Amino acid sequence: MIWSKDETLPRDELHNLQIKRLRQTLLRVYNNVPFYREKFEDLGILPHDIRTMEDISKLPFTTKKDLRNHYPFGLFAVRQDAVVRIHSSSGTTGKPTVVGYTRSDMDVWNEVMARVFTMGNVTSEDTVHNAYGYGLFTGGLGIHNGAETVGATVVPSSGGFTSRQLLLMKDFGATVLTSTPSFALHLAEVAKEEGYDLHNDFQLKCGFFGAEPTSIGLKQEVAKAWGIDYHEVYGLSEIIGPGVSSSCKESSELHIFEDHFYPEIIDPKTGEVLPHGQKGELVITTLTKQALPIIRYRTGDITTLNPTPCRCGRTHVRMHSVMGRVDDMLIVNGVNVFPSQVEHVLSEIDGISLNYQIIADKKGYLDSLEVMVEVTEDMPIDSVGALESLQKHIQASLLSNLYIHAKVKLVEPRSIERSVGKAVRVIDKRSLS
DSSP: OSOOOGOOOOHHHHHHHHHHHHHHHHHHHHHHHHHHHHHHHHHOGGGGGGSSSGGGGGGGOBBHHHHHHHTTTTTOOOOOGGGOOEOOOOSOOOOOOOOEEHHHOOOOOOOHHHHHHHTTOOTTTEEEEEEESSSSSHHHHHHHHHHHTTTEEEEEESSOOOHHHHHHHHHHOOOOOEEOOHHHHHHHHHHTTTTTTTTTTTOEEEEESSSSOOOHHHHHHHHHHHTTTEEEEEETTTEEEEEEEEEEESSSSSEOTTTTTTEEEEEETOBEEEEEEEEEEEEEEEEESSOOOSSEEEEEEEEOOOSSSTTTTTOOEEEOOOOTTTTTTTTTTTTOOHHHHHHHHHHHHHEEEEEEEEEEEETTTTTEEEEEEEEEESOOOOOOHHHHHHHHHHHHHHHHHHHOOEEEEETTTTTTTOSSSSSOOEOGGGOOO
């Protein structure tokens, strides 16, 4: 199933649509946002100087710092009376990034989220159990409105209250689950503890998961636990919220809705645009946003782009699942480490779960790394020999795959604190040493 014909446009038609929309966006920000007008003038660029999509590399980047420096509404391109919705980021330091939506922006958001749900064949016959957080965070309401757009029944459960959520999922006959992948796994754990049969007591057919970097192993574990099709959703509040891209039934890579969001991959150090297939930082330009149009936004997410046509019939480029972030990458004694890489190594090892934390610290002048990971229920925690053997195996796997020396600490099941939102995977104590 495909929601919109724009998802299948021939590449030349898509390119023509993109450049038309880009030039409209450039005029909008130049005329209405002093920040961009000053940036353009500093570079000696006018909107009409951009004639092809390749010319976009001449334009300045926008960063999260820029949004915070113009808090709250300094980058808005419309008057306040045209704004019908305001959200903000869930950042824990400094001022939040504030985003606004016109009625047209809301229509675009609902449109791209309808495309997401259609990738999982979600229709008016489905019931969506939405366990994303509601409020200023864009996840809950973005998912909610998209599900309603395709006609589905929505249960706005939000986060927390795990036992009650399981009760509602069973009794209301939910066929679709939406949440962070870590919370989906937590739901499965609690369901087993409370005596549910995950494959017979529930009617789930698919799930839409996102908001945190996730390894292939964790995705497979969530899909297997619930017996469902796993769809990954990518988005960020600065661009629109969830709905920038999503995986279809034919590919684990995520289709970026290029008629609304133009993607680039850059070298995070030099800013140089990289060719398709090379790993780097994802940069996105909005093509249809009115309240908060953003030019070349540096997402901080590390990924690659794949232009190969998909078997599903969609022609938009696909992005690999986010491999990590520029700003949560750990550099341990000169070695770059992403939590998702550690998670992938752990997913290949029997006897442990994918509930873990990475703790970075200082030992003298050197960095030290500890990986704390839960064993599975069937692992004999009182068997010292078995635990020591498993610890050595994990340490050897981390060294051979990622070239890092890490101390491994095995802990009992469910002893690492769970989160109803994004899982806390990294604790860096080095700044406190």
